[in-house]
Amino acid sequence: MQKGKYYRMRKELVWGAGILAALLLFFTAFGKMKDTADMLQQEEFTSMEYKELPAVQSELSDSEGCYLCGTAKESLMGYFRQFDDLGIISVNQWYVLDFGILPHEEDGADTSGTRTAMTGTGEGGDFFSSTQTPSRGISTVKVSYGEDSILDVEKAKTILCQDCLDKLLAVMETYGPEGEEPKPRDLCLVDFQTLELYSLQEQHASYYIRDYYVRLDQTEDGMEVEAVYAPVRD
Numbered sequence: 001m002q003k004g005k006y007y008r009m010r011k012e013l014v015w016g017a018g019i020l021a022a023l024l025l026f027f028t029a030f031g032k033m034k035d036t037a038d039m040l041q042q043e044e045f046t047s048m049e050y051k052e053l054p055a056v057q058s059e060l061s062d063s064e065g066c067y068l069c070g071t072a073k074e075s076l077m078g079y080f081r082q083f084d085d086l087g088i089i090s091v092n093q094w095y096v097l098d099f100g101i102l103p104h105e106e107d108g109a110d111t112s113g114t115r116t117a118m119t120g121t122g123e124g125g126d127f128f129s130s131t132q133t134p135s136r137g138i139s140t141v142k143v144s145y146g147e148d149s150i151l152d153v154e155k156a157k158t159i160l161c162q163d164c165l166d167k168l169l170a171v172m173e174t175y176g177p178e179g180e181e182p183k184p185r186d187l188c189l190v191d192f193q194t195l196e197l198y199s200l201q202e203q204h205a206s207y208y209i210r211d212y213y214v215r216l217d218q219t220e221d222g223m224e225v226e227a228v229y230a231p232v233r234d
């Protein structure tokens with residue numbers, strides 16, 4: 001009898017240890033699951049969203065002085081509007097860079113071969129490095145972001161008329177983590193013939209603008225924009 005009881009106790013002990021081990025395993029697994037659930041929840045918190053800039057009132061008193069559509073001397077747009085070409089505008093410093101996709105016969109410059117040029121847009125501003133092959137209708141601009149490359153809306157509203165300011169803000173939509181302030185780069189594409197603006201924010205990859213094809217690539221410290229003359233074939 002005594003022996004039988006001992007045996008039963010041992011059996012219970014073994015069972016107890018087994019259940020304990022099973023419980024341990026269960027809680028470990030449950031803990032892991034909870035961690036995974038927490039991680040998933042965190043991912044939800046950093047989900048991405050499109051961000052628009054709110055409408056802003058222009059502070060330019062005379063729209064003749066608008067840097068995009070007016071005749072402000074400092075803007076250079078009056079000069080570039082004569083060319084069938086595209087350009088990049090660095091808004092904070094208001095610097096306009098023409099792609100020079102096709103030869104500009106008007107300026108009498110040598111248009112054979114390839115030209116390269118480096119341009120700073122001003123203190124803290126973006127930096128442009130361009131390679132133009134007008135005889136092939138290809139131009140590439142590498143942009144390095146300056147320290148001051150986030151759009152300064154306060155500046156923009158003092159140099160653009162209401163129409164142009166609305167147009168600019170419309171191409172400043174960004175895509176980023178939910179809840180973060182929008183931080184659009186101060187860059188956009190411009191068609192000198194139509195004065196239409198096109199976004200250069202990083203969620204865009206390519207455009208067809210009239211006879212031109214434009215491809216955008218993000219780089220480590222900026223972006224590369226390639227414009228090609230590619231008219232529709234008959």
Ligand SMILES: [Zn+2]
Nearest residue numbers: 066069161164
């Ligand atoms: Zn304007």
